[in-house]
Amino acid sequence: MRSVGVFVLALLPVICNAQQYDTAGVFKLPVELDSFVLKSGFDVNAFIRRVKTDTTFYKAFKSLHFVPYTASNYIQAFDKDHDPIASQQSETKQEVKDHCRITKLITERATGDFYKRNGDYNYYTAELFAHIFFAKEPVCNETDVVAGSLDVMQKGPMAKSEYELKQLIFNPGSKVSGVPFMASRASIFDEGEAEKYDFKITVESYNGQDCYVFRITPKNGYEHRTLYNELTTWFRKTDYSIVARNYSLSYSTLVYDFDVQMKVRTTQIGDKLYPTHIDYNGNWHVLTKKTGTGEICG
Numbered sequence: 001m002r003s004v005g006v007f008v009l010a011l012l013p014v015i016c017n018a019q020q021y022d023t024a025g026v027f028k029l030p031v032e033l034d035s036f037v038l039k040s041g042f043d044v045n046a047f048i049r050r051v052k053t054d055t056t057f058y059k060a061f062k063s064l065h066f067v068p069y070t071a072s073n074y075i076q077a078f079d080k081d082h083d084p085i086a087s088q089q090s091e092t093k094q095e096v097k098d099h100c101r102i103t104k105l106i107t108e109r110a111t112g113d114f115y116k117r118n119g120d121y122n123y124y125t126a127e128l129f130a131h132i133f134f135a136k137e138p139v140c141n142e143t144d145v146v147a148g149s150l151d152v153m154q155k156g157p158m159a160k161s162e163y164e165l166k167q168l169i170f171n172p173g174s175k176v177s178g179v180p181f182m183a184s185r186a187s188i189f190d191e192g193e194a195e196k197y198d199f200k201i202t203v204e205s206y207n208g209q210d211c212y213v214f215r216i217t218p219k220n221g222y223e224h225r226t227l228y229n230e231l232t233t234w235f236r237k238t239d240y241s242i243v244a245r246n247y248s249l250s251y252s253t254l255v256y257d258f259d260v261q262m263k264v265r266t267t268q269i270g271d272k273l274y275p276t277h278i279d280y281n282g283n284w285h286v287l288t289k290k291t292g293t294g295e296i297c298g
Contacts, residue, residue, distance in 0.1 A: 029194050036203040050240055051214055052189060055146045057242040058170040060266050060273040062144045068096050077123050086112030100140040131158045168249060172231055185227040188216060196222040206244055210237045227251055241273055
């Protein structure tokens, strides 16, 4: 997995109470602001609402459905001692014609027990990854409308997992239905969960773009009582589009657990934003399914 360095401006932090601005939908907990943000007369409540209602990130992923692209993919599985036991390295190409898209496998190299004897994936992460990004059969007449689309869950167990993952990735802070005991844990902006986190907003440069950076981390003593171990988002100042986001999530029950770190980077091409690099490290485990890690580069 490749690491990504982030340049962080060394600024004097200032604790600011978010209630000092508008009174509609007030976020009542303290938010730490750096000096640049503080001097700008920043509206914290409006910014929190943007975070909660953002659609630019999801639309960037949906935009991939309408353009041809080539992707380099790498997935590796480890045993309980973190020794590699299986992997897949592939190059895929999405073709788009007559309002339909299809994914074609260009090259592939698999090791270990990456596949079952019948050709199915042996690892849940690989199966979920393929379900989200690969269209083995033509998929036609899609739209890039995002309003309300996160609320629609298709039929089937893999579609259910995709729906849950989308809620965590594209709509952080929303309640996630269908995962035992996790719905309230995901509501990081609501009373009962928000008190467990520290919230911080800074101004930083990312790839030459001025950004507001919103960081959420557990408070001391709550590290094992929260869903998000980290959620850091770089919002481009000019239009609040998300140019990068880091996640670290963990959750465990007797039948369902995950411990996942993700890094997603987007790129502006023309008037559209597209995800161009996704790092995934960790496990997403359901009952007896095996797990793995993955990376996709556009």
